[in-house]
Amino acid sequence: MSPATDLQICLNGYGSIDDRCCEEKLHLLFEYRNATNLYATHVALMAEIAGGLLAKDEFDLLSEAASQAHEKCIEAREHFFKHAEEHGC
Numbered sequence: 815m816s817p818a819t820d821l822q823i824c825l826n827g828y829g830s831i832d833d834r835c836c837e838e839k840l841h842l843l844f845e846y847r848n849a850t851n852l853y854a855t856h857v858a859l860m861a862e863i864a865g866g867l868l869a870k871d872e873f874d875l876l877s878e879a880a881s882q883a884h885e886k887c888i889e890a891r892e893h894f895f896k897h898a899e900e901h902g903c
């Protein structure tokens with residue numbers, strides 16, 4: 815990736831560029847946090863179902879959604895650390 819392309823990605827992030835903080839890194843960290851929050855929400859609901867607070871057939875649906883949310887978590891985490899490594903930020 816050329817420095818120009820890299821800069822453009824940073825400009826597509828939030829607001830102006832701050833030398834001390836990479837915008838793309840921040841953006842990827844927000845995505846990682848959001849994916850983690852979604853996964854945590856699904857798992858919390860699954861715990862309620864397991865505790866008998868929700869119907870059993872909803873558990874299977876939720877379990878599928880939780881798996882997908884977990885995949886997104888792992889992807890977001892990889893994107894974050896890959897960027898930090900490649901960008902040295």
Ligand SMILES: [Zn+2]
Pocket residue numbers: 836837838839897898901902903
């Ligand atoms: Zn960076």
